[in-house]
Amino acid sequence: MDNLNITRDKRTANWLDCLRSSGYRLTEPRQAVIDILANSQRALNATEIFDLARENYPSLGLVSVYRTLEKLEELELIQKVHHPDGCQSFIAGFTGHQHLLICQVCGQAEFFEGDDLTPLIEHVSRESGFTIEEHWLQFFGLCAKCK
Amino acid sequence: MDNLNITRDKRTANWLDCLRSSGYRLTEPRQAVIDILANSQRALNATEIFDLARENYPSLGLVSVYRTLEKLEELELIQKVHHPDGCQSFIAGFTGHQHLLICQVCGQAEFFEGDDLTPLIEHVSRESGFTIEEHWLQFFGLCAKCK
DNA sequence: CTCGTAATGAAAACGGTTATCATTATCAAT
DNA sequence: ATTGATAATGATAACCGTTTTCATTACGAG
Ligand SMILES: [Mn+2]
Ligand SMILES: [Mn+2]
Ligand SMILES: [Zn+2]
Ligand SMILES: [Zn+2]
Numbered sequence: 001m002d003n004l005n006i007t008r009d010k011r012t013a014n015w016l017d018c019l020r021s022s023g024y025r026l027t028e029p030r031q032a033v034i035d036i037l038a039n040s041q042r043a044l045n046a047t048e049i050f051d052l053a054r055e056n057y058p059s060l061g062l063v064s065v066y067r068t069l070e071k072l073e074e075l076e077l078i079q080k081v082h083h084p085d086g087c088q089s090f091i092a093g094f095t096g097h098q099h100l101l102i103c104q105v106c107g108q109a110e111f112f113e114g115d116d117l118t119p120l121i122e123h124v125s126r127e128s129g130f131t132i133e134e135h136w137l138q139f140f141g142l143c144a145k146c147k
Numbered sequence: 148m149d150n151l152n153i154t155r156d157k158r159t160a161n162w163l164d165c166l167r168s169s170g171y172r173l174t175e176p177r178q179a180v181i182d183i184l185a186n187s188q189r190a191l192n193a194t195e196i197f198d199l200a201r202e203n204y205p206s207l208g209l210v211s212v213y214r215t216l217e218k219l220e221e222l223e224l225i226q227k228v229h230h231p232d233g234c235q236s237f238i239a240g241f242t243g244h245q246h247l248l249i250c251q252v253c254g255q256a257e258f259f260e261g262d263d264l265t266p267l268i269e270h271v272s273r274e275s276g277f278t279i280e281e282h283w284l285q286f287f288g289l290c291a292k293c294k
Numbered sequence: 295c296t297c298g299t300a301a302t303g304a305a306a307a308c309g310g311t312t313a314t315c316a317t318t319a320t321c322a323a324t
Numbered sequence: 325a326t327t328g329a330t331a332a333t334g335a336t337a338a339c340c341g342t343t344t345t346c347a348t349t350a351c352g353a354g
Contacts, residue, residue, distance in 0.1 A: 025300060025351050046341080061303040066342070082283075087234040088341085101277055112271045117262075121286065124259045129291035130248055136229075138283040139268065144276035172320050172331060193311080208334040213311070235310085295354105302349065311339080318333065324326080 011038045011092065015077050022075060029064040030071075032057035037072070042107035043081035043089035081109070082138070103143035112139070158185045158239065162224050169222060176211040177218075179204035184219070189254035190228035190236035228256070229285070250290035259286070 015034050016026055032053040037044060044052070050065045069090055072078040079093040081100065091100075091109055098111040121132050162181050163173055179200040184191060191199070197212045216237055219225045226240040228247065238247075238256055245258040268279050
């Protein structure tokens with residue numbers, strides 16, 4: 001629990017550092033957005049972030065949420081999540097190549113790695129004549145709580 | 148070439164049959180949309196279909212494109228394609244479990260199968276406590292023509 | 295503290311999609 | 325073929341999430 005809070009604060013601090021060292025100012029609206037997004041277990045869209053952040057910082061404007069999301073995505077601190085009912089939500093991203101596992105009920109998301117698609121990619125590549133440069137892989141299911 | 152046209156006509160005819168046997172009427176606007184989509188090598192959005200279909204059927208309304216897409220998706224004749232710059236395009240779907248390979252330059256799409264994600268799914272499942280029920284897999288690259 | 299300017303929130307504009315509605319066209323029943 | 329019920333259409337307006345505009349605020353280097 002304590003441990004979790006330390007983790008949270010570290011991520012928030014890291015994001016703020018990252019903004020500062022990229023020449024951006026550390027403003028209250030940005031911190032309000034980051035506080036929400038850096039600690040969310042699931043992907044959130046602009047309106048959800050807006051509503052949650054305003055609980056602690058009621059003067060926040062929706063436009064600042066959009067502008068902050070733009071910056072965080074540009075700095076690769078968050079990434080867009082595609083979902084059957086909406087492709088405009090964001091989640092804190094790790095570094096490197098990872099994929100998402102999403103709960104269809106509560107939306108809780110986890111990253112996983114360990115996919116070795118190399119043989120499949122080579123096979124499809126040969127078969128199709130394509131040079132394959134990127135892949136999207138995403139799992140959907142029920143988290144431990146929801147099943 | 149001839150062979151290709153026969154394939155095209157068959158798919159179009161099949162879609163029309165499918166509409167009819169589902170109780171829908173066979174109208175000219177619907178046929179205009181189907182003519183485009185049933186023969187496209189790449190995913191198209193509503194506006195693209197509208198522009199292409201109006202070349203042969205100029206009185207077509209954009210709203211009819213949206214309504215036809217709705218029906219075709221419901222009948223599982225087409226499927227939505229998610230893409231880094233837009234998630235509102237559609238492509239003719241095959242039956243069964245297949246994945247897309249998309250050219251990043253011209254958009255040409257091919258389906259592939261043969262992915263065996265079972266070991267990975269089991270591993271991630273054990274690790275996370277999730278029950279995994281669905282997966283999305285999509286490859287991006289350069290087609291033979293574009294590389 | 296001062297000052298240049300990045301960042302903000304309110305409001306308006308924008309653009310893709312959906313809803314409304316009077317008119318038309320399909321097709322089953324004559 | 326003709327009819328008639330109504331599904332489907334296209335024009336128009338409404339909708340809603342996102343972006344742009346702009347006067348004001350507040351960050352932070354000096
Ligand atoms: Mn991977
Ligand atoms: Mn698969
Ligand atoms: Zn859940
Ligand atoms: Zn190509």
